[in-house]
Amino acid sequence: MDAAAIFERLQARFGDAVVTFDSGGEPAVRVNPSAIFQVCEYLKTDPALGFDCLSNQSGVDYPKRNDIEVVYHLYSYRVRHACVLKVSVARDNPTMPSVWRVWKTAIWQEREIFDLLGVVFEGHPDLRRILLPEDWVGHPLRKDFVEPTEYHGISTKRESML
Amino acid sequence: MKQLVLQLTGEGGLLAGVPYPLAAALAMLLFGAIVVFVFVLPVAGVTSWLERRVWARIQSRVGPNRVGPQGFLQWLADGIKNMLKEDIIPTAADRILFSIAPYLVVIGFIATFAVIPFSSALVIADLNIGILYVTAVTGLVVVGVLMAGWASNNKWSLLGGIRSAAQIVSYEIPAALSIFPIVLLTGTLSMQGIIQAQGWAPWHWFLFHNPFTFTAFFIFFVAALAEGNRTPFDLPEAESELVAGFCTEYSGMRYLLFFLAEWGNLYVIGAIVTTLFLGGWQVPHVTDNPFVLAVLQFGVFFLKSYFWVFIAMWVRATLPRVRVDQLMSLCWLYMVPIAIVNLVGTAIWMMVVPAGLDRVVQMLMTLGGAAIVVGFFGRVRFHLRRAKLRDVDYYYNPII
């Protein structure tokens, strides 16, 4: 099933208020953040869709649009097709439901997005920093992140010899 | 030795006037020191060098070849280096236990040298309970290892020490049970007595005496490997699991002592296997000169025991490590029952099989052993051919 057909099914189930079609770049389905869990659950449990794997979850920061986009790349090993979901959350208060109850892999992938972009996933069982140290300030993959000059008294810059 | 001491303390002797017991004790100490420094240390050291070379060749490497001819003196260099290193005792460790643990381990293996019969004359003490003494004295190693593991105050060390204790204590049983068939056959516990009951030819060895002793040999060898913490039973110091096991916190000389004991133990294993199953120092009757005979016997014994040292190294280079639960199930479910079967089987064999058939069976067993060796080299040839036929000379071929 291609992205348009998947969108049609989702549209029939959830209506235009929840899902919209995004054809800029790779065709994707834009989902309202509050409904992402229901949409994902439907995508997984519906036999014709059967998206049993969340292969990639990533976040993109758009300061100009003032939102953070969380992108879900889904794959179905059963039906052997893929689809892309995009969710935009407000940049100053980025909270959205977690989908870890649908796919366990989301536990770690959402932790990474939380760590690097600061998106808070509600209902996540273990939302801690994963790659950076626990006491790190800020979320580095945000476009306005400024690298601190020192960390625990260690300078993060080295004088260039050139 | 007794005569020498008597001579020295007697009229006009070097030590005239010194009471005999004191002189005897001194002589024993002196002799022991000579044995340790002239024989035990180099044996352990050379074993370490040999092991590294054998390993290296099996792994397509060269191994230590810089210190001395073919790296033969590598063990000396390593020893001196370790002696000169700082002896670190962790602050959280139990200082006393931590310090004495390596010595206990070393004593456990050096004491066995007292009964090892290198030739019909060259033996420190031909105890009439020789083989029992060996099994008893090696038990000291457990205490040392457990002590080291506990005193280090490190969790990896503790796990290593506990593993070692469980392992050595368990494997004493199949080892002892495999010695019993030989004791049954010879009716003596003395090491010299056991050797004298065998002959120089392979069909005189207990290895090929009957099917039960043949199995007993393998059970004993495997159990001895386990007691010596050798692969596939090197769990106490399992590098990939427990960092370095019970010797994680040790450094310098104390660390060296553990390894001295390990490699020394390897030789002890070889020597005991040779004594029990391979006819010890038995040589064909070629000369009556006692000196030449002693040298010949010593050479034969030494070569035989080093052959088994080599086998142990080779096994170590081949096999992976078993898991703790598998270690225990291997001991209790496989080795102990089979060892008991061997014991009973040997007893029945002795009662049932007539003397004439005995000789035929021994010859057949020897032929069977030879067939296994031939079959083995057939496989080796197969592997060599498979690899060699397609060897490529496109690449830079190193010259060693």
Next chain:
Amino acid sequence: MGYFRNIKETVATIFEGMSVTFSHFMRRPYTVQYPDRVPIRIQDTLPFRYRGILEVDLEICTGCLACERACPIDCIVIDAVKDKDTRQMVLKRFDIDIAKCMYCGLCSEPCPTGSIHHTSEFEGADYSLESMLRRFVKTPVVAYKPKKGPETDPEVAPILDRGMAYLTDFAAGGEE
């Protein structure tokens, strides 16, 4: 029965494994005793494309700064100024920080003459970071100007040939 099958399998597979390891006693070791016991210097056995420490042939450097731009980690710094009188490019500085260089080879690709290229030298250990800084320009030199037709200067021609050999080795098509 499982019990005896286990014993049989154990004995058989260990026998097989031991025969493999024993066969290695009859094969030659494969290791090289670097650095002192090798018949030829390792550097001489390396392939042409080997990316070792960078080298610059100033004789044929045009001062185009393509390498400086291409370097993703900015470990190359070039000062090339146009001499007002002679209207020639003069190289005042050509520094490469070897300690920073990641040997990716992106700098040698856009070089028009193959002046900057990797050598087969890889032994870069030194006692200080400063000594890892390679300053190729000792005194300001005039940059090379590619000629129409073959190079005539007998001193520059072989260097240019070598540089072009590096260059032609790259796949064509990158430029536009």
Next chain:
Amino acid sequence: MSLGGYDVEVQRPGGLATEEMTLNMGPQHPSTHGVLRFIVKADGEVMREAIPDVGYLHRSIEKIAEKVGYHGFMPYTDRVDYVAAMPCNQGWGMVCEKLAGIEVPRRAEYCRVIAVELNRIASHLLSVGSMGMDIGAYTPFTHALREREYINDLLEELCGARLTFNYMRIGGVAWDLPPDWVPKAVAFLDRFEPLIDEYNALISYNKIYVERLANVAVISAAEAIDYNLVGPNLRGSGVKYDVRKDMPYSVYPEFEFDVPIGTGEVGTVGDCFDRYIVRIREMNQSCRILRQALAGVPEGPVLTKVPRKFKPPVGDAYIRLESARGDMGWYCVSDGSEYPYRVKIRTGSFTATSIIDKVSRGVMLADLIAIVASFDLVAPEIDR
């Protein structure tokens, strides 16, 4: 302690007073494959849980991508997974080509496939070798590394480096196959293929080895998919999925090869042995692909014309490719400028690490080593 959403309660029959021990395995432990740490709660030899703590090798490669531009990021992709850098090169090349709609010449695709498959063999060799070493057999490791050295020699001749290749470029590869290189590669395959059998005789079917791996950390197919295991880890659980077959890219459809899956031949489907043996069999399949590819390299250019100031149109692209550690995802967002707006690399080791906590409950301490080795974790790939 509640971690990963699970509460563990230690059940003790008879009330024997023992103490739970917290072990800190890593980051300096001998068998943590790079820099990886596990906080192990153990009851003697039996583990209650092993919580992976990652991030020790985090070099913010995804952030670097936003600063160095499309061409300049290629050498950084080598560092994502330094054991198998070629697939990472290819992944970055593919995602940029998809963004800009660039067609790669056929000869370049062949070069890529040859380089990637050689690298896959090298990576699997390291994996199965270090697996042997973790289980306690050291010889297989050196034998595996010996063959890996030959591959490194070949790749060194191809692209000048042994580890961080930087061989591919957006729109093709940087160097054509050197003259006389193809017969050398074929000679290597002739030498290497029988050595896989020797390797199997030495270790794979060794009883001790089999016993150590069989029935350990069994992962069912559903679980593997749920946790997004990929590559040999997924195929070990019996899922026949290979990006090269199921979402074909490059010139893979032109080659004949099988996708080996775990069958539970010595234990249960999805145990450590299945994951291990899948890698061994994949080396055979890679040899098959290589033979076909080396025999049929077409003539032509190996690099298309790509502007040095590479500016793909606004949009995003996600590609999958089969790296040595499985389905590798590259997601790139472009805002039309010289620099990528956002790059996300989804690696196989990252998701494989997330399941360790689950499968390591109630197994022996020594099994954790086998589990970590069987997942073929490469720490830089987890942390990026």
